[in-house]
Amino acid sequence: MSSTAASAPAAASGASAPVAVPAAKSPKPGSLKRRRTLAQWGFIAPAVIFMLLFFGYPLVRNVVMSFQHYTPSTFFTGEAPFNGLDNWKNVFQDDLFGKALWQTILFTIGSLIGQFCIGLALAVFFNRRFPLNGVLRSLILLPWLVPMVVSGVVWRRILDQDTGVLNSFLGLFGAGDTPWLSSTGMALISVIMVNIWIGIPFNMVILYGGLQEVPKEMYEAASLDGASAWRQFRSITLPLLKPVITVVLVLGFMSTVKILDLVLALTDGGPADSTQTLGTLTYQNSFAQLDFGAGAVVGNILILISAVFAVFYLRANRNEGK
Amino acid sequence: MATTTPAVSARTPGSPAENRPKRRWGATIIGIVILCVMLFPLYWMVNTALQPESGLLEVSPVPHSLDFSGFSSAFKEQGSHLLTSLGVALGAVVICLAFSAPAAYGLAQFKLRGTKTVVFGTLITQMVPGIVIANALYSAYVDLGLVNSYAGLMLADASLGIPFAIVLMRSFMVAIPREVIEAAEVDGAGKFRTFVQVVLPMSRNSLITAGLFSFLYAWSDFMFALTLNTTDDVKPITLGIYQYIGAHVGDWGSVMSAAVLSAIPAAVLLVLSQKYIAAGITGGSVK
DSSP: OHHHSSHHHHHHHHHTSSTTTTGSSSOOHHHHHHHHHHHHHHHHHHHHHHIIIIHHHHHHHHHHHHHHHOOOOOOOOOOOBBBBTHHHHHHHHHHHHHHHHHHHHHHHHHHHHHHHHHHHHHHHHHTTTTTTTTHHHHHHHHHHHHHHHHHHHHHHHTTTTOOOOHHHHHHHHOOOOTTTTTSSTTTTHHHHHHHHHHHHHHHHHHHHHHHHOOHHHHHHHHHHOOHHHHHOOOOOOOOHHHHHHHHHHHHHHHHHHHHHHHHHHHHOOSSSHHHHHHHHHHHHIIIIIIHHHHHHHHHHHHHHHHHHHHHHHHHHHHHHHH | OOHHHHHHHHHHHOOOOOOOHHHHHHHHHHHHHHHHHHHHHHHHHHHHHTSSSOSSSSSSSSSSOOHHHHHHHHHHHHHHHHHHHHHHHHHHOOOHHHHHHHHHHHHHHHHOOTOOOOOOOOHHHSSSSSHHHHHHHHHHHHHHHHOOOHHHHHHHHHHHHHHHHHHHHHHHHSSSHHHHHHHHHTOOOOHHHHHHIIIIIHHHHHHHHHHHHHHHHHHOOOHHHHSSSSSSSSSOOHHHHHHHHHHTTOHHHHHHHHHHHHHHHHHHHHHHHHHHHHHHHHHHHOO
16 A cells, blocks of 8 residues: 555556555446445444444343343353243332332432533633633533542542531531431432532533633623623523533433442442432342343333433434534 | 623723722632532542541541551552553553544545434434443353453443544544545545544544543443453452442541542543543533
8 A cells, every 4th residue: 555655657547546546447437436435434334333232232132131031040051031021020010110210310300400500500600701710610520520439439438427527517507417328318319419519510511612602792782781690691691502501401311310330339229229220220130139131121211211312312413513 | 790880880991900800810719619619529538548547537627647558558459450440441542542533534524325324323322321231231241251351341441432432523523624635545545544644643632532531431430340340350440449448448548548549540631631621521512
């Protein structure tokens, strides 16, 4: 290949057919085009094959697995007999499924509202010009970049009922005995709080990006007309930010609904399954109980829920492109 | 809040020069307070790490005397897992870029039937819950002998970055002028050489951003580390820490030291490459 580039005649004849210089002497137009197409697909095909293996195959396999009976011995014998709808029935009859579904809904809605509102407030704040704005803005990203398991472990220490710093701080005001992670009533709320903390930077950065696109003149005009800051926010910022808001919420939904790392690090799904979600339930079924069939059922439901929102995302993305 | 008054008063000459800097520094102070609140847990992680055996005691707000014993025991017990994480993450970056850069180029520049479907598929893959992939991948890995292997974990971790990298780099490569690519091809360079010698150097920034994010994804990965390994042979730091809290409930100093060590790459990357990270967060999602 390197020699053809050096020799002038080859370069000249290769002008129309850079792919195959020797074949360029008597090309059939059809085959030449096909070769060119093939060469072009050569760039794309490896990634497509990779994605088919690591996303497509698991999706299909998961559906098949949900109709199979898996036991720990399956992995030695390789035998996983089909058992119809047994897995599905078992999962739906188990009270834990309903509980996990409900907790997933609470977790997702609570996290999204908190992340979004605080993220938006911070984005609006950082949209003003002031010294050190850029530095502060990028340092706020740190919680989002630190591995989620690590954040979970750190918060587990902070939220410890007896020796955690949050309770000793609240103790200064005479209210320092909250069992953040150790009571069934508080654990889910605590996990939501931590997830809000993790999600704020992401929301902030994207919304900030959206705010940057809003023309400054619109605010100037509005304030000359005497519109209050709140009025400007409602009538200019929010409508113009709508496409970005959709994207942020849908992406936030996607990453929240399947949560696993954080819950395992904070509570392991406990106490008494009070922080069990569909993500952790899939994990528990498959990798703790080694019932991969049941895990696949919960996983498929998780996919169904995600798919509904994927439609929203793709529509939002399409509008964005226009 | 006060935006209406300054806009009006800015019309009168003289006043903005005295007024503005003061108000701006006020915002800076609020910004610093916000930052302190947001980063407090990370401060607490470092603070706890620097205090001796603090398991059953309350941690003091600042370390009175620096105690590095937590770090030395964390290093002793978690050092090899840090190396594993580093190796796996770097491997994942290489795999990720090797697959996604050519694909991004092809999807951005070639007029082929079916590329729209591929782009669509790339967006879809970002929505598949990881645990679902792990669920199916595990049984496939058992059949292929990839459980407890570096290669297996690298490939799985690369899958976290590939769709993102394709979307990000494609949105960048679309902007490369056709004439530049055609000129290279007229000069006799093949498609592959044009890609390596012209397209890749021009896309340097997006390559760095994509590589950076696939590194962070792989470094942060816990789920594949947890599910695709049944022995301790291949144990990244995330899994190490998770198991550490189970085994060392009393010794938070060591646990937090390990946590600090595992958070260092994120901090370093953030400081060294702020602009790439900001570009990655916005570019990968909105475009």
